Amino acid sequence: GQNIDQPTEMTATEGAIVQINCTYQTSGFNGLFWYQQHAGEAPTFLSYNVLDGLEEKGRFSSFLSRSKGYSYLLLKELQMKDSASYLCASLNSNYQLIWGAGTKLIIKP
Amino acid sequence: IAGITQAPTSQILAAGRRMTLRCTQDMRHNAMYWYRQDLGLGLRLIHYSNTAGTTGKGEVPDGYSVSRANTDDFPLTLASAVPSQTSVYFCASSAAGVSNEQFFGPGTRLTVL
Numbered sequence: 001g002q003n004i005d006q007p008t009e010m011t012a013t014e015g016a017i018v019q020i021n022c023t024y025q026t027s028g029f030n031g032l033f034w035y036q037q038h039a040g041e042a043p044t045f046l047s048y049n050v051l052d053g054l055e056e057k058g059r060f061s062s063f064l065s066r067s068k069g070y071s072y073l074l075l076k077e078l079q080m081k082d083s084a085s086y087l088c089a090s091l092n093s094n095y096q097l098i099w100g101a102g103t104k105l106i107i108k109p
Numbered sequence: 110i111a112g113i114t115q116a117p118t119s120q121i122l123a124a125g126r127r128m129t130l131r132c133t134q135d136m137r138h139n140a141m142y143w144y145r146q147d148l149g150l151g152l153r154l155i156h157y158s159n160t161a162g163t164t165g166k167g168e169v170p171d172g173y174s175v176s177r178a179n180t181d182d183f184p185l186t187l188a189s190a191v192p193s194q195t196s197v198y199f200c201a202s203s204a205a206g207v208s209n210e211q212f213f214g215p216g217t218r219l220t221v222l
Contacts (some may be wrong), residue, residue, distance in 0.1 A: 004151060031208055042199060045210035099151030
């Protein structure tokens with residue numbers, strides 16, 4: 001079967017760093033996406049990785065290890081506005097996104 | 110304003126009724142998608158369309174139908190709504206290419222009683 005695992009909820013402090021992990025098992029693999037979703041809103045794109053390694057984009061970075069079926073999203077210098085759910089999704093061999101249930105990130109002052 | 114719109118924003122529907130959720134994008138994207146999002150579950154693909162005139166079934170297509178008469182519009186129809194179809198429905202679109210991000214509409218919150 002196809003499966004995406006990520007923690008249900010995480011808590012971090014404003015100004016700190018947090019790493020949100022994701023493991024995936026999908027039929028084929030064509031890349032790994034991370035999206036941000038604020039409560040009551042639509043998901044918005046954060047990053048796409050298809051090759052192993054770290055992609056940095058401002059305060060957000062995303063890492064991929066294809067051999068381990070593993071990715072993480074790293075958020076630095078956390079701000080209150082980063083409180084949201086973070087969705088991991090794997091693009092399978094049919095070019096369909098298989099989504100995790102999301103990690104709710106709570107930022108405390 | 111370029112983007113993707115959905116209507117209605119929310120709807121309460123009696124079981125057995127027919128309902129069409131509307132989705133329109135003005136970005137000239139080839140691909141469009143319908144997802145449902147339920148608490149504790151990831152987004153699940155209902156139907157998709159890679160280009161105008163073609164549609165395909167996703168992970169949870171039963172009870173839903175779609176059409177793609179033109180590039181901009183991708184309506185989702187529930188022929189006879191059931192309570193298990195209570196969910197938040199998101200429409201999305203993307204340009205051609207594997208790595209192209211999907212842009213999401215604001216969602217429709219549907220309650221079937």
